[in-house]
Amino acid sequence: MSRKYKFRDQDKLHFVSFSVxxxxxxFIRDEYRQVLLDSLRYCMQHKGLEVYAYCIMTSHVHLIIGSQQEPLQNIMRDFKSYTSTQLKKAIRExxxxxxxxxxxxxxxxAGKKNGNNNAFQFWQQHNHPIELNTNFLLQQKLDYIHExxxxxGFVSLPEAYTYSSAAAYAGEPGLLDIMLIE
Structure with missing residues (x-):
């Protein structure tokens, strides 16, 4: 079975997860999480990425995203490629x-095992986007991200986790200016 999952309907929101x-x-260090946050901000400002929810865990990232401009697969490809390079540099330095x-x-x-790379691989190859085409599915993924x-075991309340959009949904400021799902 192919692991090349696709963003099928660009007009729908998608849940994506990707792992180191x-x-x-x-992502136990602030400087590495900052690379992700800065890159998400860039994609939001310059590529039309709409972020509705996010959570940066220690080894993976969850997002609910959409775009009315550039195709999501292009944004995610560029995001993962850029952050891979920047995080390799940040770790090395x-x-x-x-x-x-x-x-x-x-x-x-990992990079040497994968012919798609230049002898280095930061992210696992897939995103596995899930189209959020029902309110039930949207709420389920939003709860999953925040929980x-x-x-x-990092926090006892979702909004207490700094690197998540849960605070924004609780009416508090967050690290990213996201679009809230109503």
Whole structure:
């Protein structure tokens, strides 16, 4: 079965998740999470990405997204490519990163196994977009995203997790200016 999932209907919102190769816990450092946030902001401002929900976990990211401009598969391709390059650089140049050699070795190992890469791979290959074509499915994925840090034991309330849109849905400021689902 092909793992090349597609964004079928550009007029619908989609739930996407993508993970670091080998589920490495990269996003335990603020500077790495900041690369993701800055890249999402850029895509929102310059590519027409609409972010309705997000959660940055230690090894993966969940989003509910849409776009009325550029096709979502193009935005996600560019986002993952750019963040891969920037995160590799950030890891390599971070003097505080005690896991540097090990993480880069694993990412190079993953890249050499995958003919689509240049001997380096940060993200797993797929996004598995799920079209949110019913209110039930939309609410289910929104709850899933916001409950993820609670289920992982990071916080006891979804809105307490800094790297999530749950605060915005609770009426508090968040790290990204998102579009709320009403």
């Amino acid at each position: 190769v080998y589920w490495l816990d990269v 971070n003097p505080q990163e005690s896991r540097k050699e090990w993480m880069l070795w694993l990412m190079e190992r 993820n840090p609670v289920k992982a």
